[in-house]
Amino acid sequence: MSPSHPVHEGAGASLPGWGLAAALALLALALSAYAVAARRARRAPRGWSGLRTASFALGVALLAAALVPSLAHTAHHDPRVHMLQHLLIGMYAPLALVMAAPLTLALRTLPTARRRPVARVLRSRPLHVLGHPATALLLDTGGLYLVHLTPVHAAAQTHPAVHALVHLHYLAAGYLFAWSVAGPDPAPRRPGTATRLTALILAVAAHSFLAKLLYAHPHTWPPGAEHTALAGEAAQLMYYGGDLAELLLAVALFAAWYRRRSRTPRPPAAASPPNRRPHASGDPQERSAPR
Amino acid sequence: MGTGRGSEGHGPRLGRSLAATALIGTGLMAAVDEIVFHQILAWHHFYDRSTPMVALMSDGLLHAGELVALVAGFFLLADLCRRRALHRRAAWAGLLLGLGGFQLFDGVIDHKVLRLHQIRYGVDLLPYDLAWNGAAVLLLTAGALTAWWARRAPGTGRPTAPR
Numbered sequence: 001m002s003p004s005h006p007v008h009e010g011a012g013a014s015l016p017g018w019g020l021a022a023a024l025a026l027l028a029l030a031l032s033a034y035a036v037a038a039r040r041a042r043r044a045p046r047g048w049s050g051l052r053t054a055s056f057a058l059g060v061a062l063l064a065a066a067l068v069p070s071l072a073h074t075a076h077h078d079p080r081v082h083m084l085q086h087l088l089i090g091m092y093a094p095l096a097l098v099m100a101a102p103l104t105l106a107l108r109t110l111p112t113a114r115r116r117p118v119a120r121v122l123r124s125r126p127l128h129v130l131g132h133p134a135t136a137l138l139l140d141t142g143g144l145y146l147v148h149l150t151p152v153h154a155a156a157q158t159h160p161a162v163h164a165l166v167h168l169h170y171l172a173a174g175y176l177f178a179w180s181v182a183g184p185d186p187a188p189r190r191p192g193t194a195t196r197l198t199a200l201i202l203a204v205a206a207h208s209f210l211a212k213l214l215y216a217h218p219h220t221w222p223p224g225a226e227h228t229a230l231a232g233e234a235a236q237l238m239y240y241g242g243d244l245a246e247l248l249l250a251v252a253l254f255a256a257w258y259r260r261r262s263r264t265p266r267p268p269a270a271a272s273p274p275n276r277r278p279h280a281s282g283d284p285q286e287r288s289a290p291r
Numbered sequence: 292m293g294t295g296r297g298s299e300g301h302g303p304r305l306g307r308s309l310a311a312t313a314l315i316g317t318g319l320m321a322a323v324d325e326i327v328f329h330q331i332l333a334w335h336h337f338y339d340r341s342t343p344m345v346a347l348m349s350d351g352l353l354h355a356g357e358l359v360a361l362v363a364g365f366f367l368l369a370d371l372c373r374r375r376a377l378h379r380r381a382a383w384a385g386l387l388l389g390l391g392g393f394q395l396f397d398g399v400i401d402h403k404v405l406r407l408h409q410i411r412y413g414v415d416l417l418p419y420d421l422a423w424n425g426a427a428v429l430l431l432t433a434g435a436l437t438a439w440w441a442r443r444a445p446g447t448g449r450p451t452a453p454r
Contacts, residue, residue, distance in 0.1 A: 197359065204355030205348075212347050243358060250359050254366035261370055 016160060023067055031060045034102060037109040044108065052100045059096030062088045063171070076157075079234035083241070090144075090170030091245035098178040099252060103185040128189045133199035136180040140173040141206045148210060153222035177203065182252035193257055200253065204246045211239035303378040304371060305441060309385035311367035316389020318361025321354075324397060350401070357393070364389075380441030384434050391430025398424040 034056045041048035065071065066088040075082040107115055121127055129135060147153055147166055156163040179185060181196045190196075214221055215235035371377040398420065 197363075201352070201355045201359050204358055205351040207351075208354050209348050209351035212351065213344075216347070246355075247358055247362065250362040254362050258366050258370060262373070 019160070019164065020067060020069065020072075024064060027060050027064055031057060034100070034105065037105050040109045041105055046108070048105065048108075052105070055096050056100030056102065059093045059100060062093040062096060066093070079230050080237055083234040083237045086170060087238070087241040087245065089167050090140075090174040091242065094171060094174035095178045095245060095248060095252070098175055098183045098185070101184040107186070122186060122188055130176065131180050131187055131190070133177075133180045133191060133196050136173070136177040137199045137203055140177040141203055143169050143173050144207070145210060148214060148222045151223055178249060178252075182249055182256060184256065193253070196253060200246065200250060204243070207242040207246065208239055211235050211242065214238065303381075304376045305378045305381045307367070307376070308371055308378040308381040309388070309438065309441075311364050311371060312382045312385030313389035313392070314360040314364030314385075315368065316364075316386040316391075317393045318357050318364060318389075319386075320390045320393035320397075321357035322361065324393075353401075378441060380437060384437035384441050387430050387434030387437055389434075391427050391432075391434055394427035394430060395424060398427055 035053065038048050038053045038056075066085045071081060071085060075085045103118075107118060110118070147156070152162070152166070156166045177199075179187065180190070181200050212235070215232050218231040218235070368377070368382070402420070402423075
């Protein structure tokens, strides 16, 4: 990217060969585990939607595509490809994976003894805090700002480990956000639609603001990055590419709302069944969660 | 962004029908603006380099609202149709009000107050601004008249009461 660096050195910040092999192996492992579990769940009375399986496969494929050496290499010289890589890792792949409901699948197919620890984690307080849309928003969007407005970007350009960590963070935070806002997987104590909608709107706003900021001040941000003529196009890709991903997330959120409304024929507000613990289950979606 | 402030009464939901399509209208006009004027005609710019930071921030928030409004409106509309609670005239009124409302907002706040961008560059802006905001006022008037008509004749668009 930098003119002072020869071309081959630029590739230094992409994953080393063994790292790439390990990542791809991990993806293949995840996909086969999901496929095996989905096969088992399909035979059960409740079945398992082929669309969910396809969504998981799509998520894995998008991640694999983002990691392909030729793309990763080009990404190092072309900010547009770099942005595309980030969109795939941080937004599209996580959304596809979340929509595949891997946790629900695991809970349905695991033996009862193994299901318990999963359920315990789901009920734990740290997970409730982590899975709150506000936390997820902070981690996801905060990470995005941190990478683009601080020297983290320059560090990622030179250190492969930092680069890999940034990608890992994009994936994890993107998954967390998509799950907390619209995930079909069980999410105890998930706040209501209004809160999740607010988080989504703030995420879209922060994303488009950052994209226009990068477009407007390519010499200032990201600090330490070499300014190229393509930076503006990369920022536009961030804007429109992010929009499309967030539009899909909004559709997922409202589709879940729509489905819930059909299941609950407008319950009278007064009579709610007494819960064992107050606030034990805030979300009607939980009812569909496997026990 | 407007929220679904529908009257929670029974029968066809006049307020809710209006709110749902107003959301769609807002998002639709924003999308038309983006696609036709930014992308196809390339009259507007993605970003006019003289925009102050605060304007950029509020632009981001607005943009987010429009995006979500479009999706929210469609699902609210689908829900009303499913419950046979759609008030057709109110829905048309809402659409027109949404379209006109966004157009006027864009023409006055975005272009003139925030100065995010202008309609077109290198031309005399006055006729463009007049046409833009004139169209907005026309749409709003048509929407208001339709809303009045919907209110006056509430019998239409009421196939059955919702369950």
